[in-house]
Amino acid sequence: MYSLKTLKYLMNETGLSLWKALNEISKTVLFRKKEGIAGIIRFHAAQEPFRPAVICGGESMNYSQLFTRANSLASFLLSRGVAPGDKVAIMAQNCIQLPELWTIMNLAKFSAIPLNWRLRRDEIGYILSDSECRNIIYQEHLREEINYSNIPLKNKIVIGKEARDGEILYDEAVNAGGSADLSRIAIDPSTIVYTSGTTGKPKGAHRTTTPHFLLFVASMVYEFGFRHDDIHLVVCPLYHSAPLAFMTLQLLIGTTQVVLPKFDPEEMLRAIEKYRVTSIFVVPYMIIEILNLPDSVIHKYDLSSLRTVICAAAPLSAHHKRSFQQRIGRVLYEFYGATETGINTILKPEEIEKKAESVGMVCHYNRIKILDDQKKEVPLNTPGEIYVKNPFIMNGYYRRSSETEERMHCGYLTVGDVGRIDEDGYLYILDRKTDMVISGGVNIYPAEIEDALLKHSAVKFAAVIGVPDQKWGERLKAFIVKKDKSSVDKNELEIFLRTMIASFKIPKDWEFVDSLPMTPSGKVLKRELRQQQIK
Secondary structure (H helix, E strand, O other): OHHHHHHHHHHHHHOOOHHHHHHHHHOOHHHHOOOHHHHHHHHHHHHOOOOEEEEEOOEEEEHHHHHHHHHHHHHHHHHOOOOOOOEEEEEOOOOOHHHHHHHHHHHHOOEEEEEOOOOOHHHHHHHHHHHOOOEEEEEHHHHHHHHOOOOOOOEEEEEOOOOOOOEEEHHHHHHHOOOOOOOOOOOOOEEEEEOOOOOOOOOEEEEEOOOOHHHHHHHHHHHHOOOOOOEEEEOOOOOOHHHHHHHHHHHHHOOEEEEOOOOOHHHHHHHHHHHOOOEEEEOHHHHHHHHOOOHHHHOOOOOOOOOEEEEOOOOOOHHHHHHHHHHOOOOEEEEEEEOOOEEEEEEOHHHHHHHOOOOOEEOOOOEEEEEOOOOOEOOOOOOEEEEEEOOOOOOEEOOOHHHHHHHEEOOEEOOOEEEEEOOOOEEEEEEEHHHOEEEOOEEEOHHHHHHHHOOOOOEEEEEEEEEEEOOOEEEEEEEEEEOOOOOOOHHHHHHHHHOOOOHHHOOOEEEEOOOOOEOOOOOEOHHHHHHHHHO
């Protein structure tokens, strides 16, 4: 059933011939199994049981161990009354248990809810309440925040050395679970990933593993050139949708993943050399931190094994893209997408020199429309709201049908980004609709100004917002984080900007700060900057 639906979609939606459609499907072992994600991991455990699946710190786990442990813990949770389809939250820093936890979710067909381990009790309580989740697996140093979230929980499984009142130790649960055959559970597993909340309270993007999941796997293998013998480095936190998706993808391909507990630019380079890493997913601030390292540090490490460095989750300036290509190698891919829509466009290494300002062309199985406020398509190179259609779009925001409907138009979904498509088919992100500034009746996109500021050698981070102005309605204010030991001032930056952008786009107000409020994925929380101005 999975294969027939996939084949039909491939031919109808992409115009591929029967032979090419079959060829796309056959590139992944998913074609051979009917159990979805868990079935493929079972396949790898049987075919290559001793192949390393995960390496983290001084620990490692092969595919046989990963599947056996995951199957046991899934059986234990089912015996504790957690039924297929029930929600299970996961709250942990990057660790060796996370890949097996996601295998558990797919084996027992639970609805997984990844939680940012930095959240505090009220934020945890909000998500657990909103998602109706009563089961949680977490690391012991997070115990206090979870206990004080005041949400009644049925099952609390703690990763650590000590279980307290009402808790069950993770390793004891693994040992107690047994080896039940879970392959006949009929429903699809799902995830509810709460968005980063840059414009308000987080919303849960609910997605089930549909029959078209195979398309995602096949297209990612095709677009990024992933291989079965890859070594994939995990440096981003695994509660975020993109690194989670790539971790799952690597498990399906059967690669080895090296998980770093946290990001450090030189530690990342050291791991690439030590493990001969071939692929990695990063967010823009990580690229910037790498580029801030002196050449003497970068050249200490052999990075020749790298084939694929994928960057997304926030804007990456054209300047930083080109600099990375020059200093690290022609291995950088950038994609545009969202938790709600998946991956929609891809900019490849060979395209960066000419199209670095863009986020690439529409990738397989996606359609994009640029619409005006009346929901009419706009001409090429005309700004408008970006709407996306593909088989991987979320089911909807959990328990928020009206908010989901507001985002939809004729089967297309928007997350509020503004962009344009050029005559060659490349997409350019201009800004989020909510971040656009209207000054004197003119629409101004702060992302354009920020991109220009980041080209200055003394600027590490920049954010531009609109603040109230009696005459113009809004005026521009820039927040600047300087690089170490820099003495740049606003006059120098104003002169610098005048060589690149129109005078009405030059910020009127400037503030130099030590840091900017950001989500863990590197998105600037402009909502907080605007609130600071009101205070």
